[in-house]
Amino acid sequence: MQHSIFDWIKAISRKLIFMLSALMPRSENKALFGSYKEGFCDNSKYLYLHWQQTEFIRCIWISGNRDVIKQLQSQNREVYYRWSMKGIFHALTAKYYFYNSYIGDINQWLANGAQKINLWHGLPMKKIEFDINTGPMAQVFNPKGKLATCKQWLFAHQQHITPDLMLSPSELIDTLFSSAFKLDSSQLLRATNPRTDYYTLYSNKHSxxxxxxxxxxxxxxxxxxxxxxxxxxxxxxxxxxxxxxxxxxxxxxxxxxxxxxxxxxxxxxxxxxxxxxxxxxxxxxxxxxxxxxxxxxxxxxxxxxxxxxxxxxxxxxxxxxxxxxxxxxxxxxxxxxxxxxxxxxxxxxxxxxxxxxxxxxxxxxxxxxxxxxxxxxxxxxxxxxxxxxxxxxxxxxxxxxxxxxxxxxxxxxxxxxxxxxxxxxxxxxxxxxxxxxxxxxxxxxGKDTPNAFEALEEIIIKRRT
The missing domain is CATH 3.40.50.12580 (CDP-glycerol glycerophosphotransferase, C-terminal domain)
Incomplete structure (x- = not known):
């Protein structure tokens, strides 16, 4: 795909904004949540619902979908449009980002300096992210040559941002996520997934x-x-x-x-x-x-x-x-x-x-x-x-x-x-x-794997002290 000079200028400007966002002070008591395709779904949804229920931390949903925002507002949940004044403010000042795919689920340009927790959306059988070496996605994660690598670093910005933490329920998933996301062992937290834990914890919520x-x-x-x-x-x-x-x-x-x-x-x-x-x-x-x-x-x-x-x-x-x-x-x-x-x-x-x-x-x-x-x-x-x-x-x-x-x-x-x-x-x-x-x-x-809610709460409490 050919990019115009304007495209290059815009990509470089956005990258600079991302770098500068690291200078903002961030609140330890505030967490942002978002999901792929602007929906209200998957792991981030269930972590958001649980912590709103327990009031463990201030939970704010960010979306670019006005219908999703109206839906959550009608349920008295805290939610903001991504590019509203409040959406921008919270994106710059929240300590924690919880998302299902990439930081763009919340705000990919204002996330630097936040703790980025990628809850991901599945335990993989097919190769994902930097393990992909065939098909059209290979050029995004494994481009050939320095120019192509620089181009993807700019234009596939969020795909090249490494999460600070991911949940992994077993040794097999440790191996897969470490390779696919270029993580070390300290960036993996042994835990199950919020989307499955939620209906175990709240059995009366089953539809x-x-x-x-x-x-x-x-x-x-x-x-x-x-x-x-x-x-x-x-x-x-x-x-x-x-x-x-x-x-x-x-x-x-x-x-x-x-x-x-x-x-x-x-x-x-x-x-x-x-x-x-x-x-x-x-x-x-x-x-x-x-x-x-x-x-x-x-x-x-x-x-x-x-x-x-x-x-x-x-x-x-x-x-x-x-x-x-x-x-x-x-x-x-x-x-x-x-x-x-x-x-x-x-x-x-x-x-x-x-x-x-x-x-x-x-x-x-x-x-x-x-x-x-x-x-x-x-x-x-x-x-x-x-x-x-x-x-x-x-x-x-x-x-x-x-x-x-x-x-x-x-x-x-x-x-x-x-x-x-x-x-x-x-x-x-x-x-x-x-x-x-x-x-x-x-x-x-795995065996006797901790649930996601308890594991995440424990690590957040440790980092506060």
């Missing part, structure tokens, strides 16, 4: 999808009543379920009920939830890869016949691709949702390819299916996988075409996998499966 589904069975009015009751307790999470089982009631779900009756399935049985969360395909290929990877009408017919709902959540960078895929019965686009952690425990099957969401689902015993319809393309033109990923014990079926996937969506296949993961006390095959499942869970999450 129970099965409760919502059961209330749906009686009448549309009953489900709306149920969701409105939950919204007073857990507004952000209930809002997602309200969208799912509210807006889709009259079309998708009612049609499901009618067709289920015709198929001989009792409408009193709540539908199973299948969640599909693929990784971002950063090769920028033309067309919609998901349109080719599925026979969507055939999938819809299968879902109706088996009383299942298929929730489609594409990566934020590909969310628009879902629009053309959700005109089918029992297939619901949730790509616009903040995240899925409020109802992850209620998912009956998780389908992914390389997304680390499956790692978050491991402690829940969720049946998993890997659908890698473009494995060769992904590894050649997108990103390589980490070596360890190729050596993981088998914990889930791996499908490369739609027919194979459809077999794994059969209710009996899902039930068998669930039973093997939880029980594993009968046949040798079941025992082996459970052993593998537990081994992989421990590989990523």
């Amino acid at each position: 129970s999808m099965h409760s919502s589904k059961n209330s749906k069975q009686d009448s549309n009015q009953d489900s709306s009543k149920h969701l409105s009751q939950r919204s007073s307790q857990c507004p952000s999470e209930a809002q997602s379920l309200d969208i799912l089982f509210g807006e889709n009631t009259s079309s998708t779900l009612r049609t499901n009920r009618e067709q289920a009756i015709r198929s001989g399935i009792s409408p009193t049985i709540s539908p199973s939830i299948i969640l599909y969360v693929p990784s971002w395909r950063d090769s920028h290929q033309e067309g919609n890869p998901y349109a080719k990877a599925f026979d969507w009408q055939r999938l819809s017919d299968h879902l109706v016949a088996n009383n299942q709902l298929f929730l489609l959540r594409l990566h934020p960078n590909e969310a628009s691709l879902a629009d053309e895929l959700t005109s089918y019965v029992n297939i619901i686009n949730i790509s616009q949702f903040e995240d899925v952690y409020g109802f992850l425990k209620d998912v009956d099957q998780l389908i992914t390819d390389y997304s680390s969401l499956f790692i978050d689902a491991l402690p829940l015993g969720t049946p998993i299916c890997f659908y890698r319809f473009d494995e060769q393309h992904y590894q050649q033109d997108c990103r390589d996988m980490y070596e360890y990923a190729e050596k993981l014990p088998d914990i889930a079926p791996k499908c490369t075409d739609f027919d194979e996937l459809l077999e794994q969506l059969a209710p009996e296949a899902i039930a068998k996998q669930k039973s093997n993961a939880i029980n594993g006390e009968q046949r040798a095959e079941q025992k082996s499966y459970k052993k593998n499942y537990q081994a992989v869970t421990e590989l990523f999450w």
Whole structure:
């Protein structure tokens, strides 16, 4: 990409502003939070919610999205527009930045001098950051030559800012994060993730999808009543379920009920939830890869016949691709949702390819299916996988075409996998499966790993004294 003289001047000026921001005094009692794509989601969201509840530290959310700001203001949460006077002031004077991807989640030009804690957004299987050596992102993190390196230092500013601290739940993640982010051991804190810890700590905050589904069975009015009751307790999470089982009631779900009756399935049985969360395909290929990877009408017919709902959540960078895929019965686009952690425990099957969401689902015993319809393309033109990923014990079926996937969506296949993961006390095959499942869970999450809230509070208190 060619840059004009004006682009170079602007990049250099911004870099100078970043350097000068280190001169500002910063308050130890103030923390800023932000998230990728200006949303209110992921690890930073749940750390923000927890500390607002406990009042451990002053928590301020920063965003460039006016709708997100209005939403949080309506919940009496402290939030400011990034380039408002207060947004700039707090960006210059807060001691702590907590973010999910890069410091630009908050303010990439005013962060120097703050303690930058990258909560990240997943435990990786595919190579990330400075470990990327193939695909279009390689030129950002590993440019060839001094001029290209200088150019990326200026124009990919936030990608080249090293965090002061990251959370790591296991020795494997220590190794991956140290390499990918160029960290030493002192910059890694042994802890789990806020987004999973939150629903362990606040078990009453779970947006129970099965409760919502059961209330749906009686009448549309009953489900709306149920969701409105939950919204007073857990507004952000209930809002997602309200969208799912509210807006889709009259079309998708009612049609499901009618067709289920015709198929001989009792409408009193709540539908199973299948969640599909693929990784971002950063090769920028033309067309919609998901349109080719599925026979969507055939999938819809299968879902109706088996009383299942298929929730489609594409990566934020590909969310628009879902629009053309959700005109089918029992297939619901949730790509616009903040995240899925409020109802992850209620998912009956998780389908992914390389997304680390499956790692978050491991402690829940969720049946998993890997659908890698473009494995060769992904590894050649997108990103390589980490070596360890190729050596993981088998914990889930791996499908490369739609027919194979459809077999794994059969209710009996899902039930068998669930039973093997939880029980594993009968046949040798079941025992082996459970052993593998537990081994992989421990590989990523370690044993008796401290929760993120306690670990972060402890280190902040130490630094204050």
